[in-house]
Amino acid sequence: MNHHAIRAIYLFEMARTWRTLLQSIVSPVVSTSLYFVVFGAAIGSRITEVEGVSYGTFIVPGLIMLSVLTQSIANASFGIYFPKFSGTIYEILSAPISYFEIVLGYVGAAATKSIILGLIILATAGLFVPLHIQHPIWMLTFLVLTAVTFSLFGFIIGIWADGFEKLQMIPMLVVTPLTFLGGSFYSIDMLPPTWRTVALLNPVVYLISGFRWSFYEIADVNVSVSICMTLAFLAICMVTIWWIFRTGYRLRN
């Protein structure tokens, strides 16, 4: 194992976060605070409780997931896309480093940033609404699993993209709508039966549901299903990345 290389990539990526602190950390925190103002205060004043939890408190897990999902994808996709764009990828490809180590460096850094961000948003939320986490270990497990899975997904997008437009396309046109429709701001039980069935096709529903369960023990779907769905998506991403490196897709060809 080339520990020095993993460390070099990881620290390089983390250094980029500190260099772009405003964009990486402050911006998502401000956005989340605005969600609290709009959804928590304005709409929340009309919806008093959801399944026994105040609306402002109810949306906290969904808001954290929203940021973690989008930031994991953004960080990881940009992290690998930018060296491709600038040409510095030559150094990664010519280094004595395995595919696994490359992924560990890039995805590890992207996931770390998202987890830090998730925890900062959690702390920010604590300023707006009272919070109580029923299962902190499960909460962290879901947070880490989601950050890693979507960082892997972002890594795939970064490899696939051959322009900034494509880099933005999947997060904007697919991930953000799925997150908004995945129960970030409501329980899917609030939907009519037909739409509830449709919503179950959305993988983000399972992530948010499981994450919310770890906070309040309320869930749209069984928590074991949530775990299985997360692991399944993780496995799909891992297999895809294995295939990318094995074939050299958009890297070595």
Place this chain on the structure above:
Amino acid sequence: MSSIISVANLSKAYGSGFKALKNVNLDIKRGEIFALLGPNGAGKTTLISIICGIANPTEGRVLVGDEDIQTSYRKARSLIGLVPQELHTDAFESVWATVSFSRGLFGKPKNPAHIEKVLKDLSLWDKKDNKIITLSGGMKRRVMIAKALSHEPQILFLDEPTAGVDVELRKGMWEVVRGLQQSGVTIILTTHYIEEAEEMADRIGVINKGEIVLVEDKTTLMQKLGKKRLTLHLQNKVTSLPESLSHYELELCDGGATLVYDYDTQGERTGITSLLGDLRTAGIRFNDLDTTQSSLEDIFVDLVRTS
């Protein structure tokens, strides 16, 4: 001298069907400076990219320090430093950070003393805290070399190292390259500047249309393929040459004021003695003469044209 790089039957075809390399065989000797010459699109960068692990070959095998670049890629790649043609750098990183990053990437523990030496050798020490975006093109090129040298490689690939670099800096780079060779580093350089190859290289390889056209010791190559030119400055201008001189394939230049004769230095007879005799017989006199040796550039152009 043993081979440090051995390329056997290497081919590379792209998805479009374009064959960038066709059955390339090449051995690079340990400690030499090898210049790979070729016109644009000849396959130079593709060959380097495959040896360095950036591109996958379609067929063939490459050994670097007796290690297969695919099955034993860690050992093989750790021996190589690459300075690519384009100035690919992290614009917002400092010189120190980016060079240290390269060392880590190649699996070496931190060694500030080595990084300091490399930066000083390349006259970058006073710029170590500068962001790369603030550096000139020549300095960025040196940063690329510093990155390649950060992990103490045994082999250094310089892909067009002095492209777009002014003459003074180019000569400075040549000194750096010579210094590296003296420290035991094997250097493979591609260049468009033939004078660079002529000045630096121990051996020359010419690649054209994905095929190695020739590999030869530079001195031998110059002797073998080099031609000499005899220029006679005539006393009186001549408008045409007599039939008796037609077999010399002479060329009248400067409006008939000079007569040019190309001859092969390796030939049994140069023909100079008989030419001078025949000129006297024909009544053509000259008041001065000089000879010039063809350059590597002339040889290269001939080779590429005929291959």
